[in-house]
Amino acid sequence: MDPNLNIIIAIVLGIIILVFAALAIYHKKLSIAIIAAGAVSLLASIMYLLLAAPDVAMTEAAIGSGLSVIIFFYALSKIRKHHG
Amino acid sequence: MVKKLLLLVLLAGAGLMFWLGVSDYQVKEELNPIASYYADQGLEETGAANLVTAVVVRYRGLDTLGEVTILFLTASILGFFLIKGNKKETFRDSSEILKTASRLLEPIIILAGVYVFVNGHLTPGGGFQGGAILASALILSYLANPTDGISKTLLKVTESFSGLSFVIIGVLGIVLAGGFLDSTLLPAGSIGNLISAGVIPIIYIFVGLKVGSELAGIVTNLKYAPKNESE
Numbered sequence: 001m002d003p004n005l006n007i008i009i010a011i012v013l014g015i016i017i018l019v020f021a022a023l024a025i026y027h028k029k030l031s032i033a034i035i036a037a038g039a040v041s042l043l044a045s046i047m048y049l050l051l052a053a054p055d056v057a058m059t060e061a062a063i064g065s066g067l068s069v070i071i072f073f074y075a076l077s078k079i080r081k082h083h084g
Numbered sequence: 085m086v087k088k089l090l091l092l093v094l095l096a097g098a099g100l101m102f103w104l105g106v107s108d109y110q111v112k113e114e115l116n117p118i119a120s121y122y123a124d125q126g127l128e129e130t131g132a133a134n135l136v137t138a139v140v141v142r143y144r145g146l147d148t149l150g151e152v153t154i155l156f157l158t159a160s161i162l163g164f165f166l167i168k169g170n171k172k173e174t175f176r177d178s179s180e181i182l183k184t185a186s187r188l189l190e191p192i193i194i195l196a197g198v199y200v201f202v203n204g205h206l207t208p209g210g211g212f213q214g215g216a217i218l219a220s221a222l223i224l225s226y227l228a229n230p231t232d233g234i235s236k237t238l239l240k241v242t243e244s245f246s247g248l249s250f251v252i253i254g255v256l257g258i259v260l261a262g263g264f265l266d267s268t269l270l271p272a273g274s275i276g277n278l279i280s281a282g283v284i285p286i287i288y289i290f291v292g293l294k295v296g297s298e299l300a301g302i303v304t305n306l307k308y309a310p311k312n313e314s315e
Contacts, residue, residue: 058213062217
């Protein structure tokens with residue numbers, strides 16, 4: 001791929017990642033914050049692919065945006081029940 | 085006010101430290117000695133077409149064993165604290181769409197996971213990635229059929245068996261080959277074949293099974309965890 005195009009994609013990805021990260025921290029609704037954190041992981045895995053690290057990208061996509069989101073949601077449902 | 089000022093000073097100090105570390109950074113044109121040894125000799129020594137796998141399983145095999153142990157400890161501690169769940173809990177029935185889709189997708193996801201860790205020495209990916217994909221298929225089945233998932237006993241047996249096999253292969257390396265987790269226990273074979281690279285594919289299959297069953301076990305424990313304890 002053209003290196004300039006690579007850099008442009010990386011910059012756009014970085015900005016979107018920052019937006020989702022801010023959403024994950026500052027959003028009032030916890031479920032939306034969890035999904036935003038998962039989206040950060042998914043986009044970060046694309047970034048790793050651009051940086052020629054497919055092994056790390058696969059781990060990030062499977063664990064960061066798949067499993068940890070589900071585990072967070074399970075934990076959130078337990079916490080909700082505790083608060084009534 | 086004083087608090088904010090202190091915070092600003094702290095931030096400025098941290099920024100200065102990072103700046104001092106980064107300002108004279110130059111991109112290295114050549115690899116350091118160890119990395120260049122791996123890059124030059126790795127393919128010949130291990131026969132693994134994927135160099136990352138060669139490093140993870142062969143040269144840093146002990147670290148991989150440590151990682152698997154940490155994951156095992158995490159799963160055990162979670163199981164220890166969440167064991168008091170009442171299993172007679174009623175779950176809401178999941179939707180027809182989820183049920184049908186999971187019946188279609190589960191075999192494909194499991195196949196993809198198995199492919200990733202069986203081909204770990206040839207293509208990107210390996211035990212950890214394949215195991216995580218395997219676990220996500222099991223979690224999908226939990227979501228679709230909350231009442232009857234895969235049995236906990238099967239998960240435990242798979243996990244213990246694969247962990248034990250990993251260590252036994254490592255010890256066999258001491259007895260029969262050059263050292264702990266030496267991949268030359270089996271002949272390297274021709275590079276690029278499915279059966280090649282010594283014991284690396286076997287170790288990765290066990291790592292994949294172990295990681296998959298552990299992650300699925302964590303979610304099972306969370307599912308059966310007590311809900312209304314405080315009320």
